[in-house]
Amino acid sequence: MKVAYIFATQKHTISYVLAKMVLPQLEEDRHGADVVGMFFFEDNAYVLVKGNPIGERLQRVAQEKGMLLMACDQCCYEREIADKLFEGAEIGCFPDLYKALSGNPPDQVITL
Amino acid sequence: VTSVPPEQGKDAAHPGRPGTRRRSVDECFDLGLRRRGGPWLPVSGPICAGGNGLELQFCLDVADGTVRRVSFKVTTCITLVAYAEALAERVTGISLRDAIRVTPSDLVKSLSGVPSSKQDRAVLAIRALQGVICEAARETPNPSSRRTYP
Numbered sequence: 001m002k003v004a005y006i007f008a009t010q011k012h013t014i015s016y017v018l019a020k021m022v023l024p025q026l027e028e029d030r031h032g033a034d035v036v037g038m039f040f041f042e043d044n045a046y047v048l049v050k051g052n053p054i055g056e057r058l059q060r061v062a063q064e065k066g067m068l069l070m071a072c073d074q075c076c077y078e079r080e081i082a083d084k085l086f087e088g089a090e091i092g093c094f095p096d097l098y099k100a101l102s103g104n105p106p107d108q109v110i111t112l
Numbered sequence: 113v114t115s116v117p118p119e120q121g122k123d124a125a126h127p128g129r130p131g132t133r134r135r136s137v138d139e140c141f142d143l144g145l146r147r148r149g150g151p152w153l154p155v156s157g158p159i160c161a162g163g164n165g166l167e168l169q170f171c172l173d174v175a176d177g178t179v180r181r182v183s184f185k186v187t188t189c190i191t192l193v194a195y196a197e198a199l200a201e202r203v204t205g206i207s208l209r210d211a212i213r214v215t216p217s218d219l220v221k222s223l224s225g226v227p228s229s230k231q232d233r234a235v236l237a238i239r240a241l242q243g244v245i246c247e248a249a250r251e252t253p254n255p256s257s258r259r260t261y262p
Contacts, residue, residue, distance in 0.1 A: 073189075073190050073191065073230070074138075074141070074190050077136070077137040077138045077141070077190060077191075077194075077225060078138050080136065080138075080225055082137070082225050082226065082227050082230075083225050083226065083227045083228075085227070090227075090229060091227060091229075091230065093189065093190070095164050095165060096164065099164060
């Protein structure tokens with residue numbers, strides 16, 4: 001099964017759910033689903049900034065697996081990080097997300 | 113009057129002039145959404161379309177060859193709205209002749225923080241502006257080019 005994750009909540013979504021659950025499982029190839037993309041809203045977008053240690057791990061996994069990494073463009077502009085994301089991470093809105101995923105669409109979109 | 117060096121974000125040719133200061137996308141987006149909801153002006157340009165369903169159309173109020181007011185209709189891509197607003201501010205109060213000289217590169221420089229993958233919106237914005245300026249020039253010929261006959 002192919003899935004896409006939308007990181008919309010801001011509790012421990014990145015530091016716990018992504019960094020301690022999803023990402024280690026992806027690194028160990030035992031996540032149980034093919035993750036075709038991740039989309040980050042609000043403060044979650046900081047994970048895609050160059051130098052973020054979780055982001056660096058995510059970048060490696062995304063490069064290996066061809067996974068889309070995109071952050072909400074308005075969220076990034078508001079935080080002045082739109083031009084500070086690491087290579088391979090993009091900014092965009094829903095039309096960009098759907099277009100980017102159209103070549104490899106997920107079976108499920110999971111909002112976290 | 114204290115001059116502001118260009119490296120501090122002002123246009124050396126027009127120090128202090130609104131619209132030539134380097135602005136944030138976020139700031140221009142909010143202003144652009146307000147301008148987008150404003151009244152439609154007498155000279156309409158063509159609807160210019162880009163990728164992803166993006167569209168932009170300017171309209172102008174021109175008097176004596178000078179842009180008095182600018183408005184636009186635009187799809188709600190934050191980067192495109194911000195570029196349209198920055199451009200509207202930049203050309204308000206200047207002649208059509210000067211307005212058509214604004215380049216995509218000028219526009220890119222006027223907004224900080226836009227990643228290169230989104231800077232193609234500046235080309236679309238300039239294309240839309242050039243379209244409305246051509247229309248305005250047709251409708252309001254340059255007064256200096258008028259010939260008088262006895």
